[in-house]
Amino acid sequence: MHGDTRRRTAVYGGSFDPPHVGHVLAVAYALSTGEVDEVLVVPCFHHPFAKSLAPFDARVEMVEAAMAPLRRVEVSRVEEVLGGESRTLRTVQHLRAEDPSRSLRLLIGSDILADAPKWHGFADVVALAPLLVLGRVGFVRDDAPPPVLPDVSSTRVRAAVPAGRDMSALVPARVLEIIRREGLYKGAP
Numbered sequence: 001m002h003g004d005t006r007r008r009t010a011v012y013g014g015s016f017d018p019p020h021v022g023h024v025l026a027v028a029y030a031l032s033t034g035e036v037d038e039v040l041v042v043p044c045f046h047h048p049f050a051k052s053l054a055p056f057d058a059r060v061e062m063v064e065a066a067m068a069p070l071r072r073v074e075v076s077r078v079e080e081v082l083g084g085e086s087r088t089l090r091t092v093q094h095l096r097a098e099d100p101s102r103s104l105r106l107l108i109g110s111d112i113l114a115d116a117p118k119w120h121g122f123a124d125v126v127a128l129a130p131l132l133v134l135g136r137v138g139f140v141r142d143d144a145p146p147p148v149l150p151d152v153s154s155t156r157v158r159a160a161v162p163a164g165r166d167m168s169a170l171v172p173a174r175v176l177e178i179i180r181r182e183g184l185y186k187g188a189p
Contacts, residue, residue, distance in 0.1 A: 006037070010107040010132055011095065013088060014043040015154065017053050018179060019066040020171050022109075022152045026134050029148055030107050031072055035132060038072040039107065040095070044086035045079035046072075048120075054184050056080060065174035089121035092128045104129035109136040110144035161185035 011029045018025060027039045043059045043166065053059065067073045078084045082094060092104060105130040107160060116122055135147040139187065152170045159178060162168050170178065179185060 006101055006103040008037045008105065009095075009102040010036040010039045010054075010105045011042060011092060011129055012039055012107040013044060013091065015051065015053055016041075016043045016059050016063045016155050018157055018171065018175055019063050019185070020060070020152050020154060020157055020175075022136070024064075024070070024087060024172060026107065026109060027067060027070055027073055029134060030132060031070070036105060036107075038074065041067055041075045042078055042091060043075070045083070046085050054182075057183060058178065058182050060131075060169075062120055062175045062178050065178060066172045067098050068174065078121075087120050089119070089125050089128075092125055095127055098188060105132040106130070107134070109134050109139065109149055110141050110147070111136050111139040113141055113144060121170060147184045151160045156187045162187055173182075185187045 006007075010095055012027060012030070014023070015124060027041065030036050030039055030075060041063055043056065043063055044053075047053055047054055060075060064075045078094060079091055080090060082090060088106070092106070095102065095104060108131060110133055119125065133144050134149055135145045136149040137147045137151040157171055164183065173180075
């Protein structure tokens with residue numbers, strides 16, 4: 001819409017268990033392309049598929065540490081406030097009602113595209129927050145832009161920690177410090 005003066009906010013949700021350089025690069029890329037004015041990073045509170053996660057407070061702290069070098073980024077605890085199982089639709093509806101001055105976009109990697117239509121109320125999510133898709137290495141699709149995000153995943157990081165592998169090129173240094181301090185991921189991928 002021409003002349004729209006609303007703040008353009010990308011909502012970037014996920015488990016962030018742990019956050020890695022791909023997450024940081026996704027946020028930096030979204031901000032640098034000029035399609036959004038700010039990014040709201042939203043760690044999920046309770047995974048809807050009962051996925052076991054590191055404690056919420058630790059994940060929020062890691063996301064804050066990972067995103068600290070970037071401007072125009074806010075880490076939100078909205079899904080904790082909403083309580084219960086995290087659902088993208090409920091989160092986006094809440095954010096829209098809470099601040100109508102924001103024009104929302106949902107920031108996702110191309111790896112999410114295959115499963116996103118299975119989400120609860122996906123069509124409503126897209127209506128409230130149209131997708132902003134970033135291509136990811138290993139997840140090339142016709143309906144996604146070329147890859148800009150590296151081949152790194154939280155699953156890979158969690159598997160590397162108990163094996164003692166060096167993750168310094170894939171995980172922000174501040175996040176690694178928190179992982180070590182809290183003793184996270186010692187026994188699980």
